[in-house]
Amino acid sequence: MTSTAEAAGTGQEPRPGPPPPGEPxxxxxxxxxxxxxxxxxxxxxxxxxVAAAAGLVVVGLAVAWMGQRAEAIxxxxxxxxxxLSPASNTVTVRLTAGSGPQARQVLxxxxxxxxxxxxxxxxxxxxxSRKIRVPVPPGKRTQLMVRVSGPxxxxxxxxxxxxxPLRILAVRRGPHGxxxxxxxPLRGQAGELLCGTDKVSFPAATQAAVAxxxxxxxxxxxxxxxxxxxxxxxxTVPSLPEIPLYAFASPAGRAVYITVDDGWTPSxxxxxxxxxxxxxxxxxxxxxxxxxxxxxxxxxxxxGGTIGxxxxxxxxxxxxxxxxxxxxxxxxxxxxxxxxxxxxxxxxPPYGAFNPTVEAAGYRGGLTTLVGWSATMTANHxxxxxxxxxxxxxxxxxxxVPGLGHEMVTLLKAIHAAHLTPAALTSASFTGIAPQxxxxxxx
Ligand SMILES: [Zn+2]
Numbered sequence: 001m002t003s004t005a006e007a008a009g010t011g012q013e014p015r016p017g018p019p020p021p022g023e024p025x026x027x028x029x030x031x032x033x034x035x036x037x038x039x040x041x042x043x044x045x046x047x048x049x050v051a052a053a054a055g056l057v058v059v060g061l062a063v064a065w066m067g068q069r070a071e072a073i074x075x076x077x078x079x080x081x082x083x084l085s086p087a088s089n090t091v092t093v094r095l096t097a098g099s100g101p102q103a104r105q106v107l108x109x110x111x112x113x114x115x116x117x118x119x120x121x122x123x124x125x126x127x128x129s130r131k132i133r134v135p136v137p138p139g140k141r142t143q144l145m146v147r148v149s150g151p152x153x154x155x156x157x158x159x160x161x162x163x164x165p166l167r168i169l170a171v172r173r174g175p176h177g178x179x180x181x182x183x184x185p186l187r188g189q190a191g192e193l194l195c196g197t198d199k200v201s202f203p204a205a206t207q208a209a210v211a212x213x214x215x216x217x218x219x220x221x222x223x224x225x226x227x228x229x230x231x232x233x234x235x236t237v238p239s240l241p242e243i244p245l246y247a248f249a250s251p252a253g254r255a256v257y258i259t260v261d262d263g264w265t266p267s268x269x270x271x272x273x274x275x276x277x278x279x280x281x282x283x284x285x286x287x288x289x290x291x292x293x294x295x296x297x298x299x300x301x302x303x304g305g306t307i308g309x310x311x312x313x314x315x316x317x318x319x320x321x322x323x324x325x326x327x328x329x330x331x332x333x334x335x336x337x338x339x340x341x342x343x344x345x346x347x348x349p350p351y352g353a354f355n356p357t358v359e360a361a362g363y364r365g366g367l368t369t370l371v372g373w374s375a376t377m378t379a380n381h382x383x384x385x386x387x388x389x390x391x392x393x394x395x396x397x398x399x400x401v402p403g404l405g406h407e408m409v410t411l412l413k414a415i416h417a418a419h420l421t422p423a424a425l426t427s428a429s430f431t432g433i434a435p436q437x438x439x440x441x442x443x
Contacts, residue, residue, distance in 0.1 A: 093114055094130060181206060182231065195237075213240060215239055217239075218235075218237075220233070241363045246372060247395065247436040249429040253421055255393065256390060259397055259425065260283050260399060266300075267400065268405075279412070285297065287310075297340060308344050309332045309336060310350065317350065322361055329366070346425060374395050376398075398411070
């Protein structure tokens with residue numbers, strides 16, 4: 001239990017019955033108001049007598065109260081306020097200054113002590129302190145006897161009712177995170193995060209849920225009941241499943257892998273080469289680009305081409321939330337699957353930008369593998385990751401741009417000169433290969 005945020009249960013000494021001076025007293029005429037005393041005597045005299053008697057009683061009470069008050073003002077008798085903190089199960093009693101010229105002096109020489117009714121060992125406020133904090137048991141009603149010693153000694157009984165303690169009944173792991181069940185209705189805090197990333201929600205009055213995020217989370221979930229009681233649940237939330245990104249694939253059979261991105265400008269020449277030589281090519285298509293030339297991409301797939309997921313609209317995926325990134329992968333995959341008859345399993349993040357959230361989003365979007373690259377081909381020039389000749393296992397990145405046909409011819413010459421064999425890219429191409437840890441350069 002923690003002790004921040006004092007809550008419900010603030011109490012004050014009961015005020016005396018009659019209203020304070022200056023307010024109208026029921027039954028008494030206000031100053032300057034006509035009294036109405038000139039009515040002719042009639043049969044209504046009896047009610048008038050009753051009213052007058054009642055008025056006298058009220059005036060008498062008011063005078064008596066004002067007399068008491070005057071005495072209190074003269075004596076400077078201190079007052080008491082108290083507050084219950086359900087969060088820490090303590091009552092704080094505070095001595096306050098009375099009124100009148102001696103009030104400060106009286107307060108300075110007053111000592112405060114509190115004992116549970118029926119016990120002989122009161123808690124004493126330290127000398128000079130006007131405040132004392134005493135523990136009270138949860139789930140019970142407790143009688144406290146407050147004693148004030150000093151020039152104006154007095155004592156007062158307080159009755160404090162403390163809500164039952166908040167208990168954590170169960171912590172269960174589910175497919176989406178962790179569900180915590182508590183003994184009392186909880187106060188939900190919107191937008192709360194555990195471990196900085198895992199969202200906390202309140203699916204039912206006595207339940208709190210922590211959603212999985214890409215990072216594993218081990219933390220203390222602080223819960224506050226609606227009655228102010230607090231409890232802490234220790235939870236371990238496993239990370240969301242992720243799919244890895246690879247910049248290299250299997251070198252078996254001296255394989256290299258040709259990948260072409262985006263899809264705004266289809267190439268008839270590439271299709272011709274594919275048909276003539278059975279060249280395996282993987283196209284990572286932006287769904288919005290693919291939609292413009294569906295017949296071409298159907299012909300591409302029919303010629304043995306593989307279609308991969310390059311998102312719906314080519315955003316920088318590392319700048320998106322998990323949900324947004326999963327939508328980019330998932331919607332593109334679904335569209336490409338519907339158009340070309342096969343759901344893609346490989347995805348390539350635009351600009352090569354990835355992190356655990358993008359990888360978890362890929363899993364959620366239905367992909368099995370993210371694919372990077374180790375070599376690029378731009379303006380008819382091959383650039384490998386280490387500046388050397390193309391080697392087996394490398395993944396080459398090109399784009400669907402005007403001139404792609406010419407680039408493809410140049411690339412194939414280099415591949416054959418290095419005694420490499422273009423191979424189709426599948427999930428199995430990455431068996432035994434180490435995933436890439438950092439984002440890549442390029443797009
Ligand atoms: Zn791209």
